[in-house]
Amino acid sequence: MTTYDISGNMVTISNEMKNERYLLSTTDECIESTEEAFEDWYSARGSSYAVVEGIDNLYNDSIEPLINIGIDILNAQGVYSLDDNSFYNKYVVTSRSTVHTFEVANAIKKEVETVDIRQEEEEMYRQARKESRGRVVGGGFGFGGAIKGMAQAGMMNAASGIAHSAFNAVGNVGSGIAASSDKAAIYKKYKEPLKTALMQDLYDIRNAIRIALQKEAGIVCKYVTASESDKAKAIWNNYRLGRIPAEKKKEQIIEALTLNPYSIEIYDSIWEDYGDENGELRKMATYFGVPLEQQIAEIAEQYGNDLFTKNCSLYEESFDKKTAAVQIENQI
Numbered sequence: 058m059t060t061y062d063i064s065g066n067m068v069t070i071s072n073e074m075k076n077e078r079y080l081l082s083t084t085d086e087c088i089e090s091t092e093e094a095f096e097d098w099y100s101a102r103g104s105s106y107a108v109v110e111g112i113d114n115l116y117n118d119s120i121e122p123l124i125n126i127g128i129d130i131l132n133a134q135g136v137y138s139l140d141d142n143s144f145y146n147k148y149v150v151t152s153r154s155t156v157h158t159f160e161v162a163n164a165i166k167k168e169v170e171t172v173d174i175r176q177e178e179e180e181m182y183r184q185a186r187k188e189s190r191g192r193v194v195g196g197g198f199g200f201g202g203a204i205k206g207m208a209q210a211g212m213m214n215a216a217s218g219i220a221h222s223a224f225n226a227v228g229n230v231g232s233g234i235a236a237s238s239d240k241a242a243i244y245k246k247y248k249e250p251l252k253t254a255l256m257q258d259l260y261d262i263r264n265a266i267r268i269a270l271q272k273e274a275g276i277v278c279k280y281v282t283a284s285e286s287d288k289a290k291a292i293w294n295n296y297r298l299g300r301i302p303a304e305k306k307k308e309q310i311i312e313a314l315t316l317n318p319y320s321i322e323i324y325d326s327i328w329e330d331y332g333d334e335n336g337e338l339r340k341m342a343t344y345f346g347v348p349l350e351q352q353i354a355e356i357a358e359q360y361g362n363d364l365f366t367k368n369c370s371l372y373e374e375s376f377d378k379k380t381a382a383v384q385i386e387n388q389i
Contacts (some may be wrong), residue, residue: 061341066311068341070318073279078345080267080278084126085346088259089257091119095252105169105244108251112162119255120262121147127266148265157254157261165247172239281317289317296326307331324349351358 059070098115102108124141131139140269244333270276281289292313295301301309310330316324324342328349342349368385375381 059223061337062309062335063311063314063338063341064327064333066307068311068315068318070344071279073277074318076270076276077267077278077280080130080270081262082261082346083130084123084266087123087126088263090258091122091259092381093251095119095255099248099251103244103246105165105240108160108247109166110170112158116156116158116256116258123259123262124149127262127269130266131273132271134270134276134352136269136273139269139273144265144269148269149262154338157257160250161247161251161254165243165251168243169240172243281319282362285316289313289320289323292316293320293326318345319347321347321352323354328353 058072059075059178061068061070095115099108102111121141124144128139128141128144131144244331267278267280270278292301292309296306296310296313307330310323310326313320314327317323318341324338324347327333327338339353371383372378372385
């Protein structure tokens with residue numbers, strides 16, 4: 058176990074929490090790089106058809122590096138009875154009823170097929186109208202009248218056929234344009250849902266590594282549960298809104314930190330109200346991957362810039378900075 062002295066209060070990090078932190082730190086970069094690579098992959102596809110056609114490769118290429126990391130972690134704990142395939146079949150496939158990535162891909166395919174069917178039906182309808190249009194029958198009184206009537210009917214039928222052909226052509230082009238527009242909208246619509254689904258699949262695989270570590274090596278990784286996260290959030294909300302009595306404030310905010318040591322808001326509140334004289338707060342934040350140091354540096358830099366601008370704006374705006382510096386030497 059590890060302890061941190063946070064403003065005079067000891068926060069204990071169990072070995073199980075340290076195991077979880079190791080798992081996260083070992084897999085985070087792989088997951089984040091996959092998320093970044095997805096943007097380029099999706100843009101390169103250019104259409105919903107290409108997205109669906111390439112979904113198998115996207116999924117396999119995304120999960121393979123993470124599974125390899127999982128096998129390495131298991132090997133380091135003396136577990137050699139699992140390889141990529143057996144791990145996937147034993148701990149990934151059996152742990153869920155669906156693959157989120159393929160679920161979204163099927164939704165894309167279904168919407169595109171609906172557009173294709175509608176376009177095909179519209180074109181078939183126009184073709185049927187052309188083939189079954191009302192034909193004009195020739196007629197008249199006597200032989201001469203009949204010849205004349207049939208000649209007129211032939212001209213009218215010919216003209217009618219041209220009109221229908223032109224109407225069909227224009228209509229089909231219109232249907233094609235509408236279908237293309239609809240497909241472009243589908244392509245745009247599903248980018249974020251597909252990325253979210255892929256990330257969820259990767260998180261599921263990371264959870265499968267957790268389960269495998271416990272079952273195969275007896276190693277427990279203690280992650281922050283939804284209940285713990287909600288409780289920590291509620292404490293922090295009550296803390297910032299001034300609902301907690303003064304004598305209990307520090308105790309409660311430390312409790313929130315213990316429940317969820319990954320929350321930047323909790324670290325920030327402790328920093329703001331109690332400081333970090335011994336550096337333990339920043340040390341703990343760094344261990345849990347919370348960018349408190351970076352946030353402090355950004356705030357300090359902004360504060361310095363604002364202070365300088367407020368007191369030394371004459372120097373900043375002056376062409377003759379040497380003279381201006383003499384005039385505002387005290388402020389500088």
